[in-house]
Structure formats: structure tokens, C-alpha cells
Amino acid sequence: MQKRILTGDRPTGPLHLGHYVGSLKNRVRLQHDYDTYVLVADVQALTDNFEHPEKLEANIMEVALDYLAVGIDPEKSKIVVQSMVPELTELTIYFMNLVTVATLERNPTVKEEIKQRNFVKGVPVGFWSYPISQAADITIFKADLVPVGEDQLPMIEQAREIARRFNRLYRKVLIEPRAMLGEMARLPGTDGGAKMSKSLGNCIYLSDTADAVRKRVMSMFTDPTRIHPTDPGHVEGNPVFTYHDAFNPDKAEVEDLKDRYRKGTVGDVEVKERLYRALENFLAPIRERRVALGSNRARVREIVMEGTRKGRALAQATMEEVRDAMHLSYRFE
Ligand code: TRP
Numbered sequence: 001m002q003k004r005i006l007t008g009d010r011p012t013g014p015l016h017l018g019h020y021v022g023s024l025k026n027r028v029r030l031q032h033d034y035d036t037y038v039l040v041a042d043v044q045a046l047t048d049n050f051e052h053p054e055k056l057e058a059n060i061m062e063v064a065l066d067y068l069a070v071g072i073d074p075e076k077s078k079i080v081v082q083s084m085v086p087e088l089t090e091l092t093i094y095f096m097n098l099v100t101v102a103t104l105e106r107n108p109t110v111k112e113e114i115k116q117r118n119f120v121k122g123v124p125v126g127f128w129s130y131p132i133s134q135a136a137d138i139t140i141f142k143a144d145l146v147p148v149g150e151d152q153l154p155m156i157e158q159a160r161e162i163a164r165r166f167n168r169l170y171r172k173v174l175i176e177p178r179a180m181l182g183e184m185a186r187l188p189g190t191d192g193g194a195k196m197s198k199s200l201g202n203c204i205y206l207s208d209t210a211d212a213v214r215k216r217v218m219s220m221f222t223d224p225t226r227i228h229p230t231d232p233g234h235v236e237g238n239p240v241f242t243y244h245d246a247f248n249p250d251k252a253e254v255e256d257l258k259d260r261y262r263k264g265t266v267g268d269v270e271v272k273e274r275l276y277r278a279l280e281n282f283l284a285p286i287r288e289r290r291v292a293l294g295s296n297r298a299r300v301r302e303i304v305m306e307g308t309r310k311g312r313a314l315a316q317a318t319m320e321e322v323r324d325a326m327h328l329s330y331r332f333e
Contacts, residue, residue: 005030006143006177008039008082011059012049015066016203018187018196021246022149026182028071030147036077037141037311038067040304043082043089044134047127048117061297064304066206069290074303080311081304082137087315091136091322098165099132099158107131109154116199135159139166139174140315146177150185151195171325173318184246188239192221204279206286213283217276222268229267240271248278 007023009015015024027038040063042056049055064079072079082088104110110131114123131154138146138159146156156179163174186195189202196203204216222240226233235241235258244254257274260266293300323329 002033002035003144004142005034005036005145005147006039006138006141007037007147008041008080008137009063010041010045011056011063012045013059013198014062014205014207016196016198016205017243017247018149018189018203019066020070020206021184021187022182023147024067024070024072026147026180027077030145031073031076034145037080037143037307037314038072038077039080039082039137039311040064041082041134041137044130044137047124047130048113048119050124050126060304061300062207064300065290065293068293068300068303069286070206074307078307078310079304080308084308085140085312085315087312087319088133088136088140090319091140092133094322094326095132095136095162095166096129098162098169103158103161104129104131107154107158109151112151131155131158132162135162138177139163140318141311142175142314142318143177144175145180147180147182149195150181153179153181166322166325173321173325184242187246188242190216190220190239192239206283207290208283209287210280210284213279214276217272217279218269220272220275222271226268228264229269230264232264233261235261240268240275243275244271244278247282248275249281250278 005027007027009019009023027036030036040060042060045056045059046053060081067077067079068074110128114128117127119127134155135158138156139162146152146159148156156177160176163176166174188194189196189200190204191200191202193200193202204213208216217240220240220243223234223238225231238261241254241258241261244257248254253274257266257271261271320329
């Protein structure tokens, strides 16, 4: 039987280059060989945005447009809306018994996010426990492989632990998933920060106009120790070169630029101009497809509904097995 992929994104707005490098690229590549489900995780997005549920519907559309524009093929991949698979909620509740408070408190990604979010009224239980719901996302689809960015590794580990526990305690129903990182596990922000993140305002979006991309690239952080273009510069840890490595297919050009940068014979402006050109070559066709799809939203909705229908059928089948294994298939007639 074909192996299965499940992965997903919170619909908090359009997707950016970090999403592409970390996970989208792998999904597009692997969808031909794996039975692929891509989850638009609106329930998870609510966990830190429950005050603004009115934005979710539009954001789900944005994410679906990004998926299709980068090459997620609806003939191969199923796009599934999380809240339209209520079985996920049920499985999450059963999973809550299999995880301790101490384990949740150790999750490094959630810890980091809590720091960034600065929840004024304290951390909502829903947010703090979202790794449990994410374990349900992954296991209800019986995924073998989860292509994700580096920050998601603790979630996959949590899902593995829960699956193992469930199988040992009740019966072997669930699959222990494996994570798959992109070639470049994490793309730095345009400000040189550790990662591209909407809340940090250091992103280039897949849907950005050429003009917006140009502005972002030309104002990118480079080598802080280099003052004049004739100073020898640092290539390692310089985000402009990290982006060249990720998006410029002309490896000879990249090597030449690196070489001259180290010697101090090329300025930041030229390196950035060439990066802009490489990014535009990559982004222009995505942007075009996105615009074309954007004018046929009825078709996009159809694709999402069809994907969700298939995803839900699979989730329902797993839940039959789960309830059975847990002796919850009562026969009170
Ligand atoms: N936590 C992921 C993110 O922040 C989104 C997500 C939800 C996910 N459920 C998932 C990713 C299941 C992989 C598998 O982007």
C-alpha cells in the first residue's frame, strides 16, 4: 500500500518562503509517491487567535491558493480543513489521558511561542495543549511521514509517544510517524533573525508583488562587520547568501559572488540585485498561478471540499478502530 503523508499549516495569513523551504517543497515533490493529505489547521490557529475567528475563512482561502500556486496538485493531494473533521476533536480528548502536564510544559516550541505571544491573561489551555491536538491530526490519518520545518520536531516526537502509548495500552491501531525536514531546515528572516515569522515582520510572502520583494531584498540584513564594499565579507551566517543557496539555481553565479564577497570585490547591492532576480524567477510563475486561481474561487472551494470529504472519511474509519480498541463501541440498543 502507498505510504501516507500528513502535514499542515495554521491559516494565519498567506504563506512565506520559510514555509516553502521547510515543508512545501517536499510536499510538492513527494505527492506523486505518497498518499498526501494537507491540513489547513484552523482549530489550531484559533488557539492563539480565538478573539478573531472572523478572519479564518478568508485565511483558509489564502492558504489553499498558496498550496495550489506552488504546485500542490489536487489530483494527488487532499486539502483538508481541520474544523470540518470533528473526529479530530474526539481523538484529542482521548489522547489527553495519555500525556502528562509535565511533558506539555517541556515542549520547547510551545515554550518559545508562549514567550513571543505574551498572553496577558495567562496561557490558554487550548494553546498550551495544542501538541496533543496535533498528534491527533497526524495519527487519525495514519501518516507515515510528516514533512515539516525544524520547529515542528517536538510535535512529531509528541505524536510518536502518544501513538506508542495508545498501541501498547489498547491495541495496535496507530502509526508512529516520522518527521521529514527540508534540505534547509529553517530559513532565516530578512532581518537575519533565526526564522521567518509573520509575527516578526521579516517575511517574503509567496504572494508578494515584485515591488514588495525588491524592497525586502534591498533592505535585507547582511554582514554587520562589513562597512565598505571593499572590506572582506562573511558569507556564512549571512542571510543574503543563505537565500542565494536556497533559491538561486545558478550555482556558478552563487559561488562567484561568495568568492568575490570574501575578497571584498563585490558590493552588497549587486549581491542583492542578483538575489532579487533569482527570487523573481521563482516567484513570478507562482504569483501568476495564484492570480488565475484567485479569479476562480468557486473552483478552489470545490477542491477544498472534495479534499475534506476524503479526509473525513479516512478519519471516521480510524475512529471506528480507535473506539473499538478502547472498548467504546458499546451496543446499547
Ligand atoms: N503546527 C503547525 C504550524 O504551526 C501546523 C499543523 C497543525 C501541523 N497540524 C499539523 C503540521 C500536523 C504538521 C502536521 O504550522
